[in-house]
Amino acid sequence: MKQKDKKITRRQKLNLGNTKVQDGDFYDEIQSSASKKSRRTQDKSSQSLKKELELVKGRVVEVKSNYLNIVRIGDKEYPCILSGRLKQFLFQTRMLSAVGDRVNVDISAEPDYRIEELLPRTNTLSRYTENNFQKEIIVACNIDYLVITASWAMPNLKPGLIDRYLCIANINKLNPIICINKMDLCQDMAEAEEVAAYYKKLDIPVIFSSTITNMGIDKLKSLIKDKDSVFSGQSGTGKTSLINALEPGLELAVSAVSDFNEKGRHTTSQARLLKWSFGGNLVDTPGLKTVNLHREQKSLIPSAFPGFSIYADKCYYRSCTHSHETDCAVKRDVENGFIPLQRYESYLRIMESL
Numbered sequence: 001m002k003q004k005d006k007k008i009t010r011r012q013k014l015n016l017g018n019t020k021v022q023d024g025d026f027y028d029e030i031q032s033s034a035s036k037k038s039r040r041t042q043d044k045s046s047q048s049l050k051k052e053l054e055l056v057k058g059r060v061v062e063v064k065s066n067y068l069n070i071v072r073i074g075d076k077e078y079p080c081i082l083s084g085r086l087k088q089f090l091f092q093t094r095m096l097s098a099v100g101d102r103v104n105v106d107i108s109a110e111p112d113y114r115i116e117e118l119l120p121r122t123n124t125l126s127r128y129t130e131n132n133f134q135k136e137i138i139v140a141c142n143i144d145y146l147v148i149t150a151s152w153a154m155p156n157l158k159p160g161l162i163d164r165y166l167c168i169a170n171i172n173k174l175n176p177i178i179c180i181n182k183m184d185l186c187q188d189m190a191e192a193e194e195v196a197a198y199y200k201k202l203d204i205p206v207i208f209s210s211t212i213t214n215m216g217i218d219k220l221k222s223l224i225k226d227k228d229s230v231f232s233g234q235s236g237t238g239k240t241s242l243i244n245a246l247e248p249g250l251e252l253a254v255s256a257v258s259d260f261n262e263k264g265r266h267t268t269s270q271a272r273l274l275k276w277s278f279g280g281n282l283v284d285t286p287g288l289k290t291v292n293l294h295r296e297q298k299s300l301i302p303s304a305f306p307g308f309s310i311y312a313d314k315c316y317y318r319s320c321t322h323s324h325e326t327d328c329a330v331k332r333d334v335e336n337g338f339i340p341l342q343r344y345e346s347y348l349r350i351m352e353s354l
C-alpha cells in the first residue's frame, strides 16, 4: 500500500467512532458452544481470540455469500468476511447473516475486515420458496415498516391481499403502513375511505397516494423518515415509482440493480439496504416482488389477522379457528356487523389457502 493510501485509511478508521469492544462473556459463550467440536478447531478458535480485536459497529447492507457481506460502517461500505469462528457458531444454530443485521466488525487487520459478532435481531422478514419445501429465505431483518403497496386501479385494489400482508407484518413483528397508490384513477374518494375505514379503526396508517399528482408522498415520507422500510405488494402497483417519487436520486440505484437482473447475470434476487437522504433506509428487493406465508404459520392467522388479536380469549375454545366452532366471538361480531363480512371472508380464504 502506498504511504498516501495508508494515511487515508488510518483517517477513515479514526472517523468510524462508536468503537465498542465486547466484554469477555460473549467470547466465553462461543467457547462453550464450541465444546463439541474437534480439539483442533477449538485450539484454533481460542488462538484467534487471543489476538487484539478492534471492534466497530456496522450494518450488513448486502449479503454476497455466506462468507462475504458488504457492511456499512459510519458512512462508508466495506466488504467484510465472516469470521471462521463465528461461522462455526452460526452453522450450529443455522443462522446466517442477513441484510439489516447489526454487527461488530474487527478492523485491526485492515483492509481485511472481519465480522466478529452478529447482534440479536428485533425482527426478520422472510419469504418462502414456492415449491413444496417452502424453504425460508430471510429478506431482511431489523426493519421498522412494511409498506404494503396496493393500487386503486391497474391493477384493481384487492383488500384480501392487504389482509394477507397485514398477517405477514404481524407475524414478523413489522409495523404495517398501507399505501393505496394510483389515486389519480379514483373517481369516488368516499368509496376509497370506506375500504380504508376498517384498517384506520385498527390504528394502521393508510396513505392514499399518486406518483402523478404527488398526493400523499410527503405524508409517506414523514412516516418512514429515520426508519427502515421494505416496500412490498403486487407487481405494477407502483413500488418503484413511489420510491422514485420519495427520492429521485435513488432511481439510478434501483434501476441499475434491476437491469443487472434482467441480463440474467445475477440469478438470485439480492436485497440491498439503501440510505434515504431524508434519514432511514430502504430495503430494495430487485426481482423479489412479494413476501408470503408459510403453511406452518396457519395456526397463527386466527390471531394475526388484522383486528382479530382481541378475540384470543373471547372465543369459547382457546385455539378457536373462527370457522366451524360453535361459541365463537368473531362469528358473533360478523353477525352483529362489527366485523365486515368481506373481512371475515378474506380471513377464511387465507386459512383455506394454507
Ligand SMILES: Nc1nc2c(ncn2[C@@H]2O[C@H](COP(=O)(O)OP(=O)(O)OP(=O)(O)O)[C@@H](O)[C@H]2O)c(=O)[nH]1
Pocket: 181, 182, 183, 184, 185, 209, 210, 211, 212, 213, 233, 234, 235, 236, 237, 238, 239, 240, 241, 242, 289
Ligand atoms: N396512474 C398512475 N400510474 C402510476 C402511478 N404510479 C405508478 N404508475 C404506473 O404504474 C406502472 C407500474 O409502476 P411500477 O413503479 O413499475 O410498479 P412496481 O410496483 O414497481 O412493479 P414491479 O416492479 O413489477 O413489482 C408504471 O407504468 C407506472 O408509470 C400512479 O400514481 N398513478
Ligand SMILES: [Mg+2]
Pocket: 239, 240, 241
Ligand atoms: Mg418495481
Ligand SMILES: [Zn+2]
Pocket: 311, 315, 316, 320, 321, 322, 323, 325, 327, 328, 329, 330, 331
Ligand atoms: Zn373464534
